Amino acid sequence: MPELIHYDVRDRVAVLTIDNPPVNAMGPGVLEGIEENIARANGDADVDAIVLIGAGTTFIAGADIKIFGTLKTREQSLARSEATHARLKRIEDSSKPLIAAIHGNALGGGLEVAMACHYRIIAPDARVGQPEVMLGIIPGAGGTQRLPRLCGAELAIEMCTGGKPVSARKAADAGIVDNVAGPDLLHDAVAFATAMAMSGEVRKTRDLSNKIADRDAGVAACTAARASLAKTARGVKAPFKAVDAIEGAFTLDFEQGSARERELFADCVTAHESRALVHMFFADREAAKVPDVPRDTPVTKIERAAVIGAGTMGGGIAMAYANAGIPVLLKDVDGAAVARGIATIRKNYESTVAKGKMTREAMDKTMALITPTTTYDGFDQVDIVVEAAFEDMNLKKEIFADLGRLTKVSCILASNTSTLDIDEFAKASGRPGQVIGHHFFSPANVMKLLEIVRGRDTSKEAIATSLALAKRLGKVGVVVGNCFAFVANRMLAYYMREALLLLEEGATVPQIDKAMTDFGMPVGPFGMQDIAGIDVGWRIRQFLKSIGKTRAEGPQSEVPDRLYEMGRYGQKTGAGWYKYEQGSRERIHDPLVDEIAAKEAARRGIQRRAIKDDEIIARIMTALANEGARILEEGYATRASDIDAVYCYGFGYPRHVGGPMFYADSVGLPTVLEHVQQYRAQFGDYWKPAPLLEQLANEGKTFNP
Numbered sequence: 001m002p003e004l005i006h007y008d009v010r011d012r013v014a015v016l017t018i019d020n021p022p023v024n025a026m027g028p029g030v031l032e033g034i035e036e037n038i039a040r041a042n043g044d045a046d047v048d049a050i051v052l053i054g055a056g057t058t059f060i061a062g063a064d065i066k067i068f069g070t071l072k073t074r075e076q077s078l079a080r081s082e083a084t085h086a087r088l089k090r091i092e093d094s095s096k097p098l099i100a101a102i103h104g105n106a107l108g109g110g111l112e113v114a115m116a117c118h119y120r121i122i123a124p125d126a127r128v129g130q131p132e133v134m135l136g137i138i139p140g141a142g143g144t145q146r147l148p149r150l151c152g153a154e155l156a157i158e159m160c161t162g163g164k165p166v167s168a169r170k171a172a173d174a175g176i177v178d179n180v181a182g183p184d185l186l187h188d189a190v191a192f193a194t195a196m197a198m199s200g201e202v203r204k205t206r207d208l209s210n211k212i213a214d215r216d217a218g219v220a221a222c223t224a225a226r227a228s229l230a231k232t233a234r235g236v237k238a239p240f241k242a243v244d245a246i247e248g249a250f251t252l253d254f255e256q257g258s259a260r261e262r263e264l265f266a267d268c269v270t271a272h273e274s275r276a277l278v279h280m281f282f283a284d285r286e287a288a289k290v291p292d293v294p295r296d297t298p299v300t301k302i303e304r305a306a307v308i309g310a311g312t313m314g315g316g317i318a319m320a321y322a323n324a325g326i327p328v329l330l331k332d333v334d335g336a337a338v339a340r341g342i343a344t345i346r347k348n349y350e351s352t353v354a355k356g357k358m359t360r361e362a363m364d365k366t367m368a369l370i371t372p373t374t375t376y377d378g379f380d381q382v383d384i385v386v387e388a389a390f391e392d393m394n395l396k397k398e399i400f401a402d403l404g405r406l407t408k409v410s411c412i413l414a415s416n417t418s419t420l421d422i423d424e425f426a427k428a429s430g431r432p433g434q435v436i437g438h439h440f441f442s443p444a445n446v447m448k449l450l451e452i453v454r455g456r457d458t459s460k461e462a463i464a465t466s467l468a469l470a471k472r473l474g475k476v477g478v479v480v481g482n483c484f485a486f487v488a489n490r491m492l493a494y495y496m497r498e499a500l501l502l503l504e505e506g507a508t509v510p511q512i513d514k515a516m517t518d519f520g521m522p523v524g525p526f527g528m529q530d531i532a533g534i535d536v537g538w539r540i541r542q543f544l545k546s547i548g549k550t551r552a553e554g555p556q557s558e559v560p561d562r563l564y565e566m567g568r569y570g571q572k573t574g575a576g577w578y579k580y581e582q583g584s585r586e587r588i589h590d591p592l593v594d595e596i597a598a599k600e601a602a603r604r605g606i607q608r609r610a611i612k613d614d615e616i617i618a619r620i621m622t623a624l625a626n627e628g629a630r631i632l633e634e635g636y637a638t639r640a641s642d643i644d645a646v647y648c649y650g651f652g653y654p655r656h657v658g659g660p661m662f663y664a665d666s667v668g669l670p671t672v673l674e675h676v677q678q679y680r681a682q683f684g685d686y687w688k689p690a691p692l693l694e695q696l697a698n699e700g701k702t703f704n705p
């Protein structure tokens, strides 16, 4: 087994280097190795002080997340936490000064180890954080007790409930670290250790009391945090448990507070929320792995970009590039169209500035990266073009033929199409290896999904470049095959089909939306359509009719067409699935929609009935899982977790539920199959079980291995 901790002595300082690539996570042997080497340094007559530092790009990025899946019961979790707490106490009891030298990230258990050291020095660009809530858990190695002792209640709560890391400067100002190093962290850490050895001072974080002395203020901060989380942390429990644990730092002694933390950690780690979020952590990263595109595939460096089409999507895509610091040309057919696009972009940034989320200076700098144009001038300089023009095959063929002639040979030619076959216009470019789908989700500067559509001839380099670029744009890139509607919209079609059929069968618009928001969706299917525009959906349906396709198999509800015919396009016209007061976005139930649904039901001979919320969830989730299974067996997604990532990041499906395929796994595939069979008997053959679902259910397997 490779040595996880290296031991060197430098100027009478023992330097312990943690070497567990890629991120020095605390897998088996790491913490044990740290403890053993600290004991060795304490017994080494040539050593006066100890520095703990990470090899590679980072300090410790936390516990090894894979371990959480092995903690099946509270008892297992408690036993593990007790052992970790005891080990960290023994580390803290080092009689020689112990200094953590932090570069890269000290996250989760990594920060907890650093806090069990006596002092901390940090590289200027490093970050520290307690991101456990992102995994549905709370700090489980004393973090909720040591962090408030260093920085007080407010920041400890902010870090443990929000999960966002803080900068070196902020950590130093708050007292989490003692020093910010210069360019040579190890040099400064050794000098710091030598100074501490001379002073002979050993400061144990667990004995600090200054920042937790005001018990009432600490408890009040926790009460206020709970009230604020009640509004923002919908459907999740971990942030509340983190507050409960931090409160213990103010109301209990260190031992009791630590015991409480262990109990609360055990509650979290065994819950569905954590299982789902851990699944999504790995889903995000697995998505970047395409079996036949090796990690060392060469990538094109993207230094300049161009976007064709300055409408809603094109403008949002240009913003995504500019936000990542990449200069981008934004082209449309005439000056008025580009000006409209730029004005919308400016309005979006203005509103971000007004909310205090961006400075005016940053806005000006970012806007300056977007250059409006009506010509192809400068396209010979760009490394990627994203076409976001109208969904018209002939138009796209023309554009791609132009791009094939005008851009450099290495330029990636991407299309934001959501409905057209990219292989068709790839041919027109004369360089089909460079052509790839980059399907963004609205608003493109916000939604995290980038569906990367691989055409028949798309090169491995274009795929690898797209994946690297997605990360740079702050997106999760998922590579999918070139099937009709790709993966995200193909799944969405089944989600919407069921929502509409449930409406015709007797559920109401607010009932269905509420069932889905209670489930965790940020907005229900009808609320979502009122935002996106019922006219947009209508236009897509007309287009699909013209090419002889429907969005999903099975009956096509015509209720949306009736709304369209009445000019009810959604929020923008003051009425859609809901009614809206002038200037308000509050959704008001409109009985007229129920009447329209009832008429449509009668026309199609549907007997209306009362529908329970459970049926709404089961019908919608079963439809998603069954279609997901088809996508998988047809090979349009590489793995089930890719479909989970697509659905979570494209449509805001709750990560803490884990994505539709993970949800199906947790319900149990035999149950899902039973539902499909029951619906088939009840509604008709369009509810055919996907063969893969049948196979996995019969074999007692799951979608996600």
Ligand code: CAA
Binding pocket: 022, 023, 025, 061, 062, 063, 064, 065, 066, 105, 107, 108, 109, 110, 112, 131, 132, 135, 138, 139, 140, 141, 143, 282, 285, 286
């Ligand atoms: N455990 C196991 N594997 C981890 C890991 C961890 N804590 N952190 C990262 N990895 C793995 C990733 O899965 C990935 O593996 P593959 O290359 O095989 O896909 C690899 O390390 C690199 O990770 P990224 O692709 O994310 O690399 P990055 O450079 O973009 O980001 C990072 C690095 C900021 C450290 C990021 O990986 C990250 O945020 N990691 C998670 C940190 C975290 O949540 N820590 C808390 C853990 S819980 C805990 O510590 C509980 C406790 O109290 C004891």
